[in-house]
Amino acid sequence: MSETAWRLSIFLGVLLIMVLWEFASPKRKPRYSRKQRWPANLAIVAVDTILLRVIAPVGLTGAALLASENGWGLFHYLSKAGTEIPFWLVMVVSIVALDIVIYWQHRLFHRVPLLWRMHRVHHADPDFDVTTGLRFHPAEIVLSFFIKAAAILALGAPALAVIVFEIILNACSLFNHGNVALPKPVEKLVRKVLITQELHRIHHSTEKEETNSNYGFSVSWWDHLFRSFTAKPKAGSDNVDIGLNEYRDAKLTTKLWGLLKIPITRN
Numbered sequence: 001m002s003e004t005a006w007r008l009s010i011f012l013g014v015l016l017i018m019v020l021w022e023f024a025s026p027k028r029k030p031r032y033s034r035k036q037r038w039p040a041n042l043a044i045v046a047v048d049t050i051l052l053r054v055i056a057p058v059g060l061t062g063a064a065l066l067a068s069e070n071g072w073g074l075f076h077y078l079s080k081a082g083t084e085i086p087f088w089l090v091m092v093v094s095i096v097a098l099d100i101v102i103y104w105q106h107r108l109f110h111r112v113p114l115l116w117r118m119h120r121v122h123h124a125d126p127d128f129d130v131t132t133g134l135r136f137h138p139a140e141i142v143l144s145f146f147i148k149a150a151a152i153l154a155l156g157a158p159a160l161a162v163i164v165f166e167i168i169l170n171a172c173s174l175f176n177h178g179n180v181a182l183p184k185p186v187e188k189l190v191r192k193v194l195i196t197q198e199l200h201r202i203h204h205s206t207e208k209e210e211t212n213s214n215y216g217f218s219v220s221w222w223d224h225l226f227r228s229f230t231a232k233p234k235a236g237s238d239n240v241d242i243g244l245n246e247y248r249d250a251k252l253t254t255k256l257w258g259l260l261k262i263p264i265t266r267n
Contacts, residue, residue: 003061003163007170014171018130018178027181027197028238030127032254040256041131044121047256048141056145060166063149064159073156087158094161095168101151102169103222105144106215117263118143123211124247124262126254128204133177137263172218176200181237195220202233206241210234 030037056062067073071080075090109119118140125132136144152162176195181187187196195216203214213230216223223229233240243253252258252265 007163007167010167011170011174014174015130018174018180021180022129022178025181026179028128028179030129030179032127032250034129036250037125037127037254038131040254040259041125041135043256044136044138044259045134047260048136048138051138052141052145055142056149060145060148060152060162061159063152064157064162067153067156068158071156072153074154075156075158077156090158091161091164094155094157095165097155098148098151098157098162098165099169099218100222101148102217103215103226105147106217107226107228109140110212110215115140115143120244120247121259121262123204124244124253124259125204126243126248126250127179128177128201128242129179130174130177132204133173133175135259137259139263168218176217191220193219193221195223198237199230201237201240201242202230204240204242205233205235206243206245207234210240 052059058065067076071077075085075094078085109115118137121137121140122132122135125135151157172195176197177200178197180197182190182196182198187198190196191199195214195218199214199220202210205211210230210233213228214220214223215228220229235241246266247253247262249258252262
């Protein structure tokens with residue numbers, strides 16, 4: 001199987017599992033029906049994918065191969081200098097380093113006003129389910145691509161590490177945006193390593209101090225390390241108000257054209 005086939009198969013598999021889980025045991029009653037929200041949330045993924053294919057047809061794997069061919073990046077520099085690093089260690093360090101980059105990228109998209117304009121498309125979703133994990137403005141997706149590509153080139157990360165990282169990142173985004181809940185004893189253990197639905201739901205709260213916390217997409221370690229962790233929402237797990245108070249118009253928050261306009265629209 002090709003890289004694309006592997007990634008697509010795993011993506012669709014995790015998406016299907018989460019959708020079935022949400023149908024079987026939803027955590028919260030949504031404001032809007034799936035029929036009202038899902039077309040826009042899924043359509044923007046198609047727009048993002050097509051745009052990236054046009055702008056960067058070789059993808060992030062291409063950046064890794066370019067670094068390898070030209071000897072660019074930290075790992076290639078160390079290798080030239082005679083420092084032999086086991087491949088497994090290069091893989092682990094690359095994946096961890098890229099995950100930290102994504103954590104700080106996410107944090108910057110909340111803190112820098114121009115970047116927040118793009119990112120608020122994600123937070124303006126009036127409900128919280130697996131499709132929220134797919135809902136990002138094309139401008140944010142393109143900028144994120146170049147940030148990750150720069151990190152890959154700087155590290156000299158191997159192509160396999162990039163593929164594994166992207167698979168993990170996408171799977172975790174689908175998982176932690178699910179409108180589901182792990183059993184409490186299980187959730188208590190899992191959150192020590194992973195960002196769970198309970199933790200990430202806090203990040204989608206209308207409370208600003210809660211929105212500006214729990215930035216991790218995969219592991220919860222970086223939020224602990226960089227002091228952005230919130231364990232419990234003020235309103236309690238079942239009463240977190242999802243979305244942005246300034247974006248409550250369904251024409252903006254549940255329609256594709258509305259999502260595309262949010263960065264330049266004040267409601």
